[in-house]
Structures are given as structure tokens and as C-alpha cells.
Amino acid sequence: MSSDPERSADLLALYDRALPDVYGYLRSRCGSTALAEDLTGETFLAAVTAVRQGKAPTVAWLITVARNKLVDHWRREAREQRSLHVVEPEVHDPWDVRLDVLRARDVLYRLGPQNRAALTLRYVDDLPVPEVARLLGRTRHATEALIVRARAAFRAAYEEGSSDD
Numbered sequence: 001m002s003s004d005p006e007r008s009a010d011l012l013a014l015y016d017r018a019l020p021d022v023y024g025y026l027r028s029r030c031g032s033t034a035l036a037e038d039l040t041g042e043t044f045l046a047a048v049t050a051v052r053q054g055k056a057p058t059v060a061w062l063i064t065v066a067r068n069k070l071v072d073h074w075r076r077e078a079r080e081q082r083s084l085h086v087v088e089p090e091v092h093d094p095w096d097v098r099l100d101v102l103r104a105r106d107v108l109y110r111l112g113p114q115n116r117a118a119l120t121l122r123y124v125d126d127l128p129v130p131e132v133a134r135l136l137g138r139t140r141h142a143t144e145a146l147i148v149r150a151r152a153a154f155r156a157a158y159e160e161g162s163s164d165d
Helices: 004-030 033-052 059-080 101-110 113-124 129-136 140-162
Strands: none
Touching: 004 033, 004 059, 033 059, 059 113, 059 129, 101 113, 101 140, 113 129, 113 140, 129 140
């Protein structure tokens, strides 16, 4: 086992190497500089704990921790806004509109936390539905229904915004 000064130096080197990746990952997904900074801090606190336990965190490990911190944030936010309405799932979704990326990102940030989490994990992070379900703490069926509702909410908000152009 290495000494405390060696562990500190290793942790500082990891911080310098990983900070742009961890912060960039969070900033691009959460829509708030302050939130991205807070979650980045929490992620590196987890790294300090891991190092104290004799583990050697990697950049990939930190990104996974950052993703989990973001999901936890979305869960907390969702608990505060438990006003989701049950909607019948759509069987077919033929929406083939080319999206304006900036407007799409703005619409995504205005969605409720559960919708935003589901769409981000599924379409931005390109995770399969079972993994999205695991991260959100939901069943696969409930997650599929959430994704359908989130897409509908996104589409409605996006199309509503197109009348402003």
C-alpha cells in the first residue's frame, strides 16, 4: 500500500487528467453550470473515498460515478415533482423531423426531471432501455412507458417552439 503523500499525488494527477472529461460530461447533460460543478465535486469526493479505501479510480470509473450522481440528482428532483400523468403508450412514432440541436437542447432542459433523465440516458448516452430502467430504479415496462411519454412531451414542446420562429 502506498503512503499518504503518494496517494495524494496520484489523486491530484487523476484530478488534473479527468476533470475536463468529468465536468464536460456533466455540463453537456445537466444544463446548468452550477449543477455540473456541484456534481463534479461530488464525483471527486467519491474518488477521495475510494483512494482512502486503497482503490485506484480511473477516468472511466469517474465518468460512471458522475453519471450515477446525475441520475441521483434527477431522482431527487423527480421526487419533488411527482406530478406525472399516465398516458397510453404510442405504438408507432413516425416523427422524422430534423431537429435544431440548440432548440432541442433547450426543450430538453425545460422538461421535467424524469423525462429529461429518460431521454438523456436513452438517446444522448445511447443506453439500452434495460440499463436506463436500472439507473432510474424502474421496471423495464415502466421505463418504456416513461420514454414514450417523454418523447411526446419533447415533441409537443419542440413543435410549440417552432411557432415562435
